[in-house]
Amino acid sequence: MEDPVLYTSLCLIMLLIALKLFLQAKKPHKNLPPSPPDLPVLGHLHLLKPPLHRTFPRLSLKYGTVFSLRFGSRRLVIVSSPSAVQECFTKNDVVLANRPPLILSKHVNYNCTTMGTAPYGDHWRNLRRIGTLQIFSSARLNMFEGIRRDEVKRLLRRISRCFSLRAGSGKVELKSMFHDLTFNIIMRMVAGKRYYGDDVADEAEAGKFREIMEEVFENAGAANPADFLPILNWIPEGFEKRVTRLAKKTDEFLQRLINEHRSRKESKNTMIVRLLSLQELQPEYYTDQIIKGFVLVSSKN
Structure with a gap:
């Protein structure tokens, strides 16, 4: 027989985790580019409709050539201006050199230590x-x-x-x-x-x-x-x-x-x-x- 207490407890735990992620995502961030309204927990994931190469330009018409999005617990900045892209890869290349530690990279790429996944630093330079x-x-x-x-x-x-x-x-x-x-x-x-x-x-x-x-x-x-x-x-x-x-x-x-x-x-x-x-x-x-x-x-x- 299924235990209702167990299932209720699991649901409560998952709800608390989701709430924690939501509150973390809603913390104010300084100097972030403009952003569309987001949803609790999901952020802007609901905006990702194929084809993406048309979705992002459509958003840039409203929010500018540099805008921010939140995909669940992760924040991203979308850059569509050639001059801003050039600045990202020249003046701010070291700041933007790291890759997000994805789950696949953690396991398949030896805990993010390969050249394509390692964070910027001595190991990556070697x-x-x-x-x-x-x-x-x-x-x-x-x-x-x-x-x-x-x-x-x-x-x-x-x-x-x-x-x-x-x-x-x-x-x-x-x-x-x-x-x-x-x-x-x-x-x-x-x-x-x-x-x-x-x-x-x-x-x-x-x-x-x-x-x-x-x-x-x-x-x-x-x-x-x-x-x-x-x-x-x-x-x-x-x-x-x-x-x-x-x-x-x-x-x-x-x-x-x-x-x-x-x-x-x-x-x-x-x-x-x-x-x-x-x-x-x-x-x-x-x-x-x-x-x-x-x-x-x-x-x-």
């Missing part, structure tokens, strides 16, 4: 230095020109086959092909492996990678309401539990890639090989977690 010098420099990227050429040739052959099957008429769907092209170029540069298309060395491993990437993109960005309304994490099998499982699966996959490169001592010119060679010189800094973070950031970009 990650940026590694990325600039060892991974994304022009010299390093030029070393992978052969990979890019090969993948483009494969794409053209694939398009040609599809066109032939349609007897030279009809449409050829390119979106998925460009998706596969991008991921294969990135992962061949990172790990020396193709995970999309026909010529895949290990279908089981490729399938696991595709599954992980699909889940990561599905749960990335601002798609999670619990990032704005933390009370939703109380729901059984909520977002955070799902992301925790994804993080474990992602970490195990990345660690296997690193262990494979380490045990085989591959001579391939890959990002993992480069970072492992640096790990031999500075093991206290080029840890496996740092390397996994760079693999993760590269594969998502």
